[in-house]
Amino acid sequence: MMDTKNVFINCPFDNEFYPLLKGIFFVLIYLDFKPKIAETSDSGQVRILKIKDLMLSSPLSIHDLSRIDPLVTDAAARLNMAFEMGIDFGLKYSGIAELEAKRFLILEKEDHRYKTFLSDISGNDIKSHRNDPELVIKSIRDWIKAQGQEAAIPRHKLIFSAYNEFSLFYNQMISSEGYDPKEITAVTFSDVIEIMANWIGKFKKV
């Protein structure tokens, strides 16, 4: 069942991307949306089926293609993100009426780079973030605003400065508990999201 506030996130899971991913979580929660992402170590369920269920429950999706390149020279390209985006497009155009309204934001590293490897996605909402969390937050904030679902949306400047405040709090707390805040595998995404939602709720009430 679709929840109008669900946003499916398809992105790479590596430490370099982690600040961008936390920015994605943060702006979505700040704007009262619910990030939906598959944990890297889901057990007892075929991962792609879990991803399909998340897509089916999410009218909005964010697909990040910025890490199509191999992590190291001579390694193979990283195709999971493009593969998952293809499944989401397949659902949208499956002929099932409820899914036709799905909306996608495609994030890239550089302007127009996708045209060299995936030109079929031209015409969709595609933004480049240049590996900058501020641009990620701005792109998502502007995209959400363009969907017309929210009457009043704060400027990205407020959200990004709040994200920096949260990062200080989170990094200090997680380090004091013996975890590495820069390590994407340290804490589950659901825990990060819960901690973030609590902090944002209190920030909004100040």
Place this chain on the structure above:
Amino acid sequence: MGKKVIGEDMKKRFMESVEFHKDHVHVVEMNEGWVIKREGSKKTIQTVSSQEAAMKAVHDLKNVSKVYVHPKVGDISVEIME
């Protein structure tokens, strides 16, 4: 290695540790400049063109005990004010 699910005790510590100190000021590097704001505030005090200008502006503010500087690249630094 699988991820760690943090315990309820730890989560409770996180939840209860959220505080906003109005005498803490944050200087955040953004694409339009360096933004100065008080902790927990929704309003920007000032946006200036450089980190040096931001620190100068912060030193002119009253009731500031700590300044956190958030550069786009590198770690967050803290300055304790006298």
